[in-house]
Amino acid sequence: MSTAERTTAPAPAAGLEAGTIWRLLVARAEATPEARFVVDERRRQVTFGELRDAVECAAAGLQDLGVRPGDVVSWQLPNRIETITFTLALARLGATQNPLVMMLRERELGFICGQAGSRWLVVPGTFRGVDHEAMARAVAAARPGLEVLRVDGGLPEGDPATLPPDTADDGPAVRWIFYTSGTTSDAKGAKHTDRGLIAASGTFCAHLALRPEDVTATLLPLAHVGGIAHVLSALRTGSSMITSAVFDPQASVDLLAEQGVTLVGSGLPFIRAYLERQRAQPDTPLFPRARVTLCGGSPRPESLHHEVKRELGGVGVVSGYGLTECPYITWGRWDDTDADHARTEGSPGEGGEVIVVRPDGTRAEDGETGELRVRGPQLMLGYVDASLDAEAFDADGYFRTGDLGFRDARGYVTVTGRMKDVIIRKMENISSRELEELLSTHPAVADVAVIGLPDPDTGERACAVVVPTDPGAPPDLPGLCAHLREHGLSIRKLPERLELVDVLPRNAMGKVVKRGLVGRFSTEGNA
Numbered sequence: 132m133s134t135a136e137r138t139t140a141p142a143p144a145a146g147l148e149a150g151t152i153w154r155l156l157v158a159r160a161e162a163t164p165e166a167r168f169v170v171d172e173r174r175r176q177v178t179f180g181e182l183r184d185a186v187e188c189a190a191a192g193l194q195d196l197g198v199r200p201g202d203v204v205s206w207q208l209p210n211r212i213e214t215i216t217f218t219l220a221l222a223r224l225g226a227t228q229n230p231l232v233m234m235l236r237e238r239e240l241g242f243i244c245g246q247a248g249s250r251w252l253v254v255p256g257t258f259r260g261v262d263h264e265a266m267a268r269a270v271a272a273a274r275p276g277l278e279v280l281r282v283d284g285g286l287p288e289g290d291p292a293t294l295p296p297d298t299a300d301d302g303p304a305v306r307w308i309f310y311t312s313g314t315t316s317d318a319k320g321a322k323h324t325d326r327g328l329i330a331a332s333g334t335f336c337a338h339l340a341l342r343p344e345d346v347t348a349t350l351l352p353l354a355h356v357g358g359i360a361h362v363l364s365a366l367r368t369g370s371s372m373i374t375s376a377v378f379d380p381q382a383s384v385d386l387l388a389e390q391g392v393t394l395v396g397s398g399l400p401f402i403r404a405y406l407e408r409q410r411a412q413p414d415t416p417l418f419p420r421a422r423v424t425l426c427g428g429s430p431r432p433e434s435l436h437h438e439v440k441r442e443l444g445g446v447g448v449v450s451g452y453g454l455t456e457c458p459y460i461t462w463g464r465w466d467d468t469d470a471d472h473a474r475t476e477g478s479p480g481e482g483g484e485v486i487v488v489r490p491d492g493t494r495a496e497d498g499e500t501g502e503l504r505v506r507g508p509q510l511m512l513g514y515v516d517a518s519l520d521a522e523a524f525d526a527d528g529y530f531r532t533g534d535l536g537f538r539d540a541r542g543y544v545t546v547t548g549r550m551k552d553v554i555i556r557k558m559e560n561i562s563s564r565e566l567e568e569l570l571s572t573h574p575a576v577a578d579v580a581v582i583g584l585p586d587p588d589t590g591e592r593a594c595a596v597v598v599p600t601d602p603g604a605p606p607d608l609p610g611l612c613a614h615l616r617e618h619g620l621s622i623r624k625l626p627e628r629l630e631l632v633d634v635l636p637r638n639a640m641g642k643v644v645k646r647g648l649v650g651r652f653s654t655e656g657n658a
Contacts, residue, residue, distance in 0.1 A: 146336050146367035151299045151325045152222040152306075156183055159366045166343065168365060171212055172375040172386055179369070182216065184291075189220035191289025196280065198251060200225035203308070205244050206253040207231040207263060209376040210353050213286055215362055217253070218353070220286070222306065222325065225299050229308040229320075230354035233258065234638065237266045239318065244270055244277060246515055247308050247320055253280045259377070299325075308515060309356045311455045320515030321456045328356070331459040331509035332363035334480025338462035339394065339423060339449065343369040346420070347394040348387050350378050350401060356458045357397070357427070380404045384417070392418055395443065396425030400637070402439065402448075409442050421445040423465050427452070427476075432568045436473035452476035452485075452503075452544055456511045456523070457530055460485060461544050471543060478542045483507035485544050486529060487537055495537070500547055503536045504529035535562075552645070554583035554591045561593055561624050566615070573614045575599055575606035578635050580643040581626065584653050594628040596648055598635060605631050628652075 147162065149155035156179075164180030177185070198204065204226045208214040221228045229247050231240065244252055252271060254263040264281050271277040307323040335341065341364060349361040349372045365372050373390050375383050384405060387395065395405065395418055402424060409417045422445045426435070431448070440447030449472060451462035463477030471477070479485055484506045487495035495501040506529045513520045524530055535553075536546040548564035555561075563581040570579045578598035583591035599605035608629040615625055630652055636644045 146333065146341075148367075149329065151297075152219065152329065152363065152366075153297060153299065155329060155363065155366045156186065156219055156222075159183075159369060163343070163369045166369050167371045169212055169215065169349075169372045169374060170390055171210075171373075172377075172382065175212060177212055179366075182219070185216045185286075186219045186223055187291035187294065188288045189216050189286040190223040191291050191293050192287030193220055193289075194224060194294065195289045196287055197278075198224055198226055201227060202250040203227045203229055203248050204251040204253060205229040205231055205240075205247065205249040206251075207233060207235065207240070207267075207354065208253065208255060208282060209233055209258055210349070210358070210374045211376055212374075213282065213284070214353050215374075217282065217286055218359070218362075223294070223297070225304075225306070227306055227308065229310075230359070231310070232352045232354045232638075237269055240266060241270045241273060243310055243318065243320070245274060249274075249277055251278050251280055253282055256281055256283050303512060305512060307356075307359075309455050319519060321511040322513055322515060323356075323509075323511055327509045327511070328359060328458070329363055329367075330480075330482065330507070331356075331453070332360045332367055334459045334462050334483065334509075335360060335364050335451070336367050337480060338451075338464045338477060340465050341368040341370050341394075345370040345393045345422070346391055347372050348392050348396045348401075348425075349374045350383065351397045356455055357453075360459055361397075378404075380408065384408050388417055391420045393420050393422045394425055395421050395423070395445075398426060399431055399435075402426060402435065406438060406442060416444060418443060418445075423447070423449040426450045432571045433473040434572060436469065440469070440472075447472050450476050452546060453509075454505075454530075454532060457505045457507065457532075458509055460505045460507055460509065475539075475543045475545045478544065479507065481508075483509070484529070485538060485542070488525075497540045498537055500535055500537045502550060503532045503534045503544065503546070505532060506530065554581070554593050556583075556586070556589045556591050556593065556623075559623060563593075566593065566595065566620075566624065566626060569615055569618050569620060570595060570597070570611060572618070573606060573611060575601065575604065575610075580635050580645060580648060582645050582649050582652070584628065584649065592628060593624070593626040594630060594652060595626040596630045596632055596635065596652070598632055602631075602633075 147158045160179045160183035168177050168179045168182050170176045252267045254267045256264045267279045271279050303324055305322045306325050308320045310318040310320050352358050424439045426448045436448040449463040453459045460483050461477045461479050486504050487501040489495050489501045533550045534546055535548045538544050548562045552563045553560045566581040567579050570576050576597050577600040580596045582594050584594050586592040612625045636647050
């Protein structure tokens, strides 16, 4: 990108700072009370001033029901304006909240509420055909002292005058417990503070140069740490959000286009839907105000950035890196080079650190692949199960991510895979991610995951699990291997097995849940 192009990059707004989320909301409502905060799929809009007033009423109503400071409140609610109001009301009360994504079911809910020591479980009635209230009451029946609160439309309301003065501590009080997605192991509860989550949002705001006129697509779950970070980013900068309880490839895209989205997101499945829609109307820009397209949560081929820049406009894909335990540790900058956008996850924000460690525990050189370890103001305090902490952190306080990658001399990070996502065949390592990125460029492959399956002779065999672009003309294994060879892949890395599926199982952030695939095809292979 030329120097001239870089000089036109917008300066970020002077973001508000606060020690707690409630105080951040108060400061924003005082600064820009009439500015729009959020719009939903029903075209309902709320200003920052209206949001503050609604939060105070909801906090008073929850207090009348018996919610107290320090109570652990587990909530499983879809993306709605009321959900944002509810979570901010809990912040006003000083409760410890435990957001839960909608895909969790009774077994997971029971485990989490039990481990977290939940006092409340807040759910809708029926959502997308699932009776969440019935599940919640079944969980509560097995856990004396757990109260169920059903929230469908409006929230409990009370008199804000009954609320106690705000005396919340700006320090390390645990106010949030987020559970990991559990794609490769049991979910773990990460303990966070208000200050840590606000710091995470600061990286996003600074690197994306977020301004009051920006409109961010917030379609990832509000119950995910990334969803909360979007809320905090809007409060810091006075920008607005678009959210929806359900993503619909037609209606949701119409909503984003109509509302003038500038930060399009947020993840590979969404981006694929946008590209498909844009290709259906090549002469009319789908998102004419788009500055960036956000991508995170799953691997992406380098070609995606160039497709997005060419077809959706703006600067293309800007990606970030983080974990439930340490959210938004890096983000790309909106005016980075095309090579940075296509290949990296950006650089750490203020106070953030990413180091690369060799298997022997020594620091890797720039460009050398090893385990990524992270440290920063947004790093969790520890797990709910404290017995996991010793293994999670190294002697210097860095979190062991389990991700493989490297950094360059500028500190830009590239993720290359997972330490546990390596197939070991005949004592040689094969990167699943490398195979997935190459296979995703085959025209007959709509989606793909590469897994390792047990093999009595070689240890493991590489299996490509593919969603065909055209189910009537699926790819075959020889054709896929020929494609890989054309891209320069070594023979020793070629997959030995192909499985065709209608859809890959993904969690709420778009990551493929490989445990289920390994279990399924290991069983089928041994049948």
